[in-house]
Amino acid sequence: MTQSSFDFRTTLGSAHLPNPILTASGCAANGKELSAFFPLEEIGAVVTKSVMNHPRSGRATPRMAETPSGMLNAIGLQGPGIDNFLREDLPWLVEHGARTIVSIAGESVEEFAALSRKVRNAPGVSALEVNISCPNVENRGLVFACDRSSAREVIEAVKRSVGNSLPIIAKLSPDVTDIVSIAEEVVSAGADGLAMINTLLGMVINTETMRPHLANKTGGLSGPAIRPVAVRAIYQVHQAMPKVPIVGMGGVLTGNDAFELVLAGASAISIGTATFHDPSAPVRIKDELEELLISRGFTRFSDAVGYAHRGQS
Amino acid sequence: MNEKTSRPVQAECEIISNRKVGAYHHLTLAAPGIAEGAKPGNFIAISVGDSRTSMLLRRSFAIYQSTSRGPFGGTIEIIVAPHGDGSTWITERAVHDRLNVVGPLGNAFKLPKDPVRALLVGGGYGSAPLFPLADLLRQKNSRVEMAVGASTAERVFAPVEGKRSVHSLAIATEDGTLGSKGRVTDLFDNSLANIDIVYACGPMGMLKALSTIGDAAGVTVQCAVEESMACGIGLCMTCVLPVRDKDGTLKMLRSCVEGPIFDGAAVDWDGIGTIPPGTYGAPK
Numbered sequence: 001m002t003q004s005s006f007d008f009r010t011t012l013g014s015a016h017l018p019n020p021i022l023t024a025s026g027c028a029a030n031g032k033e034l035s036a037f038f039p040l041e042e043i044g045a046v047v048t049k050s051v052m053n054h055p056r057s058g059r060a061t062p063r064m065a066e067t068p069s070g071m072l073n074a075i076g077l078q079g080p081g082i083d084n085f086l087r088e089d090l091p092w093l094v095e096h097g098a099r100t101i102v103s104i105a106g107e108s109v110e111e112f113a114a115l116s117r118k119v120r121n122a123p124g125v126s127a128l129e130v131n132i133s134c135p136n137v138e139n140r141g142l143v144f145a146c147d148r149s150s151a152r153e154v155i156e157a158v159k160r161s162v163g164n165s166l167p168i169i170a171k172l173s174p175d176v177t178d179i180v181s182i183a184e185e186v187v188s189a190g191a192d193g194l195a196m197i198n199t200l201l202g203m204v205i206n207t208e209t210m211r212p213h214l215a216n217k218t219g220g221l222s223g224p225a226i227r228p229v230a231v232r233a234i235y236q237v238h239q240a241m242p243k244v245p246i247v248g249m250g251g252v253l254t255g256n257d258a259f260e261l262v263l264a265g266a267s268a269i270s271i272g273t274a275t276f277h278d279p280s281a282p283v284r285i286k287d288e289l290e291e292l293l294i295s296r297g298f299t300r301f302s303d304a305v306g307y308a309h310r311g312q313s
Numbered sequence: 314m315n316e317k318t319s320r321p322v323q324a325e326c327e328i329i330s331n332r333k334v335g336a337y338h339h340l341t342l343a344a345p346g347i348a349e350g351a352k353p354g355n356f357i358a359i360s361v362g363d364s365r366t367s368m369l370l371r372r373s374f375a376i377y378q379s380t381s382r383g384p385f386g387g388t389i390e391i392i393v394a395p396h397g398d399g400s401t402w403i404t405e406r407a408v409h410d411r412l413n414v415v416g417p418l419g420n421a422f423k424l425p426k427d428p429v430r431a432l433l434v435g436g437g438y439g440s441a442p443l444f445p446l447a448d449l450l451r452q453k454n455s456r457v458e459m460a461v462g463a464s465t466a467e468r469v470f471a472p473v474e475g476k477r478s479v480h481s482l483a484i485a486t487e488d489g490t491l492g493s494k495g496r497v498t499d500l501f502d503n504s505l506a507n508i509d510i511v512y513a514c515g516p517m518g519m520l521k522a523l524s525t526i527g528d529a530a531g532v533t534v535q536c537a538v539e540e541s542m543a544c545g546i547g548l549c550m551t552c553v554l555p556v557r558d559k560d561g562t563l564k565m566l567r568s569c570v571e572g573p574i575f576d577g578a579a580v581d582w583d584g585i586g587t588i589p590p591g592t593y594g595a596p597k
Contacts, residue, residue, distance in 0.1 A: 026550075027548060027549070028548055029547055029548045029550075032547075033546050033547035033548055033570065034546075034548065036320045036321050036546075037321075037323060049550075054594065055593055055594035056594040057564075057565050057588050057592045057593060057594035057595045057596070058550060058553070058565055058588075058594075059588065060586055060587045060588050061540070061541070061551070061552075061553060061554070061585070061586055062541060062551075062586075063550070063551045063553070064370075064541060064543050064549065064551035066368060066369065066370045066399075066543075068367050069367040069369065070369065071369060071370060071543060073543070073549070073551065075549075075550045075551065078550050078553070078565060078594070079594075081594070215586065215587075223369055224369075273369060274369075275544070275548060276369065276370060276371065276543045276544035276548060276549055277360055277369045277370070277371065278323075278360065278413070279323055279415060279544075279546055279548075280323055
């Protein structure tokens with residue numbers, strides 16, 4: 001049960017949130033649809049769908065395939081473009097009391113810089129998520145988060161644009177040999193926090209048509225199937241940089257799943273694919289996690305962050 | 314009648330009955346809170362499996378019948394074709410089992426203010442949502458003809474009680490096992506000489522053919538599309554198809570929120586599965 005004495009607050013750089021449960025970018029649209037199921041102000045923050053400079057149609061269908069304990073998607077960042085987003089979607093979220101983390105995605109360093117300049121001047125933004133790890137880009141070489149110097153360039157450009165006005169959260173890909181080195185690179189470039197993990201690149205072949213099921217051939221794998229990968233990545237990065245806040249995500253369906261990511265080192269937890277399964281998942285998981293932490297004797301959420309590392313040198 | 318849908322509700326719904334009807338299952342669910350706002354054309358999304366299910370995506374079903382009151386409170390009826398693991402799991406549920414349901418979802422068929430001569434065309438179990446639509450049209454003194462087609466007799470969904478909802482019902486099967494042998498479009502005069510509006514629900518190929526017939530005859534065809542969905546509530550952007558908006562701009566619209574009912578003339582049927590050139594936000 002909820003006890004008023006329990007301190008559920010968390011911080012991501014200069015962003016202070018009443019609880020650590022967020023939506024995951026691309027799994028909550030821009031909040032409106034989910035607000036039919038719970039008041040958005042009840043969760044820590046809404047992370048909006050990664051928005052680009054221009055309106056974007058996304059990719060051809062089929063865009064999705066169900067996989068064992070997960071799904072593959074290749075949406076291709078369909079969205080309204082930053083100007084429409086700032087004119088319509090963001091004010092709606094602010095009006096409805098939602099703390100908002102705006103997620104941006106660009107095809108070039110300049111696009112990221114331009115996007116972050118526009119977001120910096122918009123009222124009501126808690127933090128900026130820099131999605132440098134969308135797997136559904138034309139050229140895999142363009143996944144900035146797969147290359148240390150590309151990742152650094154983007155984060156440096158964003159930092160130059162926003163300065164200290166907004167916490168910068170870099171979203172990382174697990175599809176790398178050494179996620180710790182990428183994490184260290186973006187933190188030294190100015191990231192205040194890390195969001196991890198984005199989806200893993202996968203493929204499904206339809207055995208009836210005997211062709212790849214997705215129009216894009218490959219897609220991003222999400223859901224509980226990838227949770228152990230998320231736990232490992234968060235654990236490794238938290239171990240290397242225990243002071244850097246991590247927004248953990250990857251197949252969290254229950255409060256216990258969220259707790260696992262917290263123990264690994266996540267200061268906040270994003271709920272993604274679970275929301276497709278259960279639109280109430282973010283608030284349900286928030287309540288379950290709070291109850292679980294209290295039952296384990298925690299009085300502050302922050303004490304549980306990285307608790308699995310205790311006693312390690 | 315307003316085509317706007319009431320706010321969706323998520324609820325655990327008890328199964329009141331589960332009967333096999335030909336190749337399909339007819340399920341009745343106690344769905345108070347969901348049934349009251351349901352209109353013909355709306356759908357519900359059901360989660361499958363237990364709490365540790367490996368199938369995370371909801372399955373969507375057009376609402377067949379809904380009642381807002383009765384011994385169980387509001388009820389919703391759906392017709393389920395067990396063609397995959399998820400839909401098969403649903404058809405295997407017993408009476409008194411509960412299903413997690415979100416609904417009502419999507420837009421509804423638009424109803425004319427004045428009496429009309431309507432043709433309702435269903436493919437396979439796509440005929441299900443057309444029966445309550447027929448009832449509403451008849452309440453408004455419209456004349457309702459229905460044509461139902463399927464590959465074979467057991468895939469025709471045309472219940473005896475449904476026949477009372479329409480003035481005429483014609484059936485076609487591709488193998489000739491029920492009704493006339495052929496396609497559903499062989500069942501009516503394709504010049505639509507005595508028809509003011511067409512309502513259709515079924516496979517994309519059938520909807521495309523009907524939209525072409527409607528275009529040639531100058532008759533509106535309201536199409537309920539069936540696109541693959543992950544969430545059913547507008548979050549995931551997987552169920553999109555190219556549709557022209559009021560200004561003529563082609564956009565990738567979500568069939569779960571902006572649909573599932575679209576004006577057939579506005580849909581770029583040949584463009585489904587592509588991003589047609591000129592689509593809003595298409596890659597340059």
